[in-house]
Amino acid sequence: MMRLFNCFFKFHKFVVLALVLFILLKEAQLFEQKHSFETRYAEVPIDHLSFSDQLVTFKIRYLVSAKYHVKDGPIFVYLGHEGDITMYAENTGFLFDIAPTFNALLAFIEHRYYGQSLPFGNRTFASAENMKYLTTAQALEDFAMIIDGLKKEFFESVTTAESYPIIAFGASYGGMLSAWLRMKYPFSIIGAISSSAPLLYLPGIANCEVFYEIVTNVFEKFGREQCVKTIKLGWDVIINLTKTKLGMDFISSTWKLCRRIRSTEDVEKLLEWLTSVYVKLALSNYHYPTDLYTPLPAYPVKVFCDKLTSSFFNDTKGLIEQFSQALEIYTNYSGKSVCNNVNSSVEDFNEVAFGYQQCTDLVMPKCSTEIDMFITKPWDYDQFSMECMKKYGVKNFFPLSPLKAFDAKSLKYYSNILFTNGNMDPYSCCSISSNISSTISAYNIIDAPHHVDLRTADVADNNYIISTRRQIVETIKQWLNMI
Known part of the structure; x- marks a missing residue:
């Protein structure tokens, strides 16, 4: 009798799990249908930074929407961060709002080790050894590699790297990534919109309180x-x-x-x-x-x-x-x-x-x-x-690695990054809040929370949010030589 009960319990548990997975799959399908997304997967090395492991690969998920795209129109790439990429696509309506204006292709790239982009499947978090490839440096290599693939696919007629009309967007940690991508690979994207990015939130720079x-x-x-x-x-x-x-x-x-x-x-x-x-x-x-x-x-x-x-x-x-x-x-x-x-x-x-x-x-x-x-x-x-x-089980700590690679104090030597911050956002504590140069600028939003400017337009938006979005659009037009 007990064995029969256990079998029934296991079967019931399997049915519940299958039902949950079915619901999640249907929700994902509805999301893709709503925004005309195509789900893709890019093969990337587990370790971009060594010769020995480059033959070991895994798949990064990314979403592409060509609903408003016209041939040779720009590509707006959202860099994923600490979560499932579909969640960020659902909460970044600003890109969908402005895509028709620019005839833009939209791409949302998932960050390695998040969502479905797991290098070792269900063993990804089983050990520190499996997690050692989770770094900002590796993630930036993923993004650059996938963006390079988008260039080859959608800009066959473009011959010079300077002509690729690709702009990176990011929010919070993703905003840090979009700025770093422009700093490390200026030929990969022509500009970066960095929203609510605590670029200065690093030991030795930020005040902890x-x-x-x-x-x-x-x-x-x-x-x-x-x-x-x-x-x-x-x-x-x-x-x-x-x-x-x-x-x-x-x-x-x-x-x-x-x-x-x-x-x-x-x-x-x-x-x-x-x-x-x-x-x-x-x-x-x-x-x-x-x-x-x-x-x-x-x-x-x-x-x-x-x-x-x-x-x-x-x-x-x-x-x-x-x-x-x-x-x-x-x-x-x-x-x-x-x-x-x-x-x-x-x-x-x-x-x-x-x-x-x-x-x-x-x-x-x-x-x-x-x-x-x-x-x-x-x-x-x-x-x-x-x-x-x-x-x-981390044996070595590298708290200054982004600081060493991307010294925020040297931003004046870079170009085409727009930082936006809400003054009611806790992460505004450590963001870039003032203009650095004619091409590295900052826009501060009064009474605004975390990366509200990248959310879809709402009738309740105040004038500061509306003005910031206009500034983003004008900046993108400048980068694309539209004005």
Whole structure:
């Protein structure tokens, strides 16, 4: 009987998995049909930088839309970053908005080790040895190689490299990549639009406290001063309450955690999760509903703060209940979530990949002080290195590698890069915010969140966002010799 039950369970589990995969496939097909995408795969070396491994290859996924393309029209290439490329294509409507103006071909290239572009399939994250090819340098080689293939396919009549009308777009880490691609391979693209790119967010350059200070500013501006005070009060309440099993159980039940808090390690994960929720709310504080990280209402920071401060609480348990109601703005706005997966032992592959990068050549120092709304915590590089070793088995750290390869202080020697930044974007802490030269320029957007300028136009867009998009279009026209 038990064997029969186990067989039924395994069969049922297989059916559920098959159903989930079928739904995901249908959603991908609907997405491609909506935007007239063709999904392609490019064969690239696992290691561009050595002779011995160049014969070992894997496939990078990229999406191409020729819906608005006219022969010899430009190619707009979006460089993928820490996620599935379809997610970025869905949230980068600006390229679709301007493609008809330029008769442009659109290409969205997935970053190695993300989405479906996994070098070793389901063994990709099994060891540090398999992950060692996940670097910005290798990713830039992928992009340059695929762009070279697009040139050969779509510009047969073009004879000189200077004539290729290809422009790279990128947001956040992808914005860093688009700038670096122009800096390293100026013959590959004629210009780069770099949105919300923390190009200066590197050890030795950035002040570690500025990121969390801007997150706090977002909550102060779009929430209330009382909201920031309550969030700050909440840390001590949570820490003190979770010192007992009774307190752990209370928070686990009230916050609908998928797995109950049982240890100090679980508490640490809870605090890290809560920090990430505040950060993502600030990053996603758009003036209309979105679903970049999760379904959210317009101005989610304001909605969260309104919930958190909507009534008075008499004790610590009352405060925890207030937090529970407010957190549902982020965790369950769609009403479909059953529980909150805070301290799962299984991470999303995209999170694993980006965590690894932040331990190797994308080290972005963060610390918190009494000034911001987070737990006061200094930046300790030695401790950070130990955690990276424990988590990823990384033996060597290269926190300055992008700095050595692409010194942002020497930008004046490069050309045709436009940096755009929202002043309510936490990553604006470490972006290029002023003009460097006549061809390296910056445009700052008042009251704007993370890479809002690359999202599709919306009736609620303010004049600063509209003006920035016009500036991008005018800049592209200059690069294409259209004006």
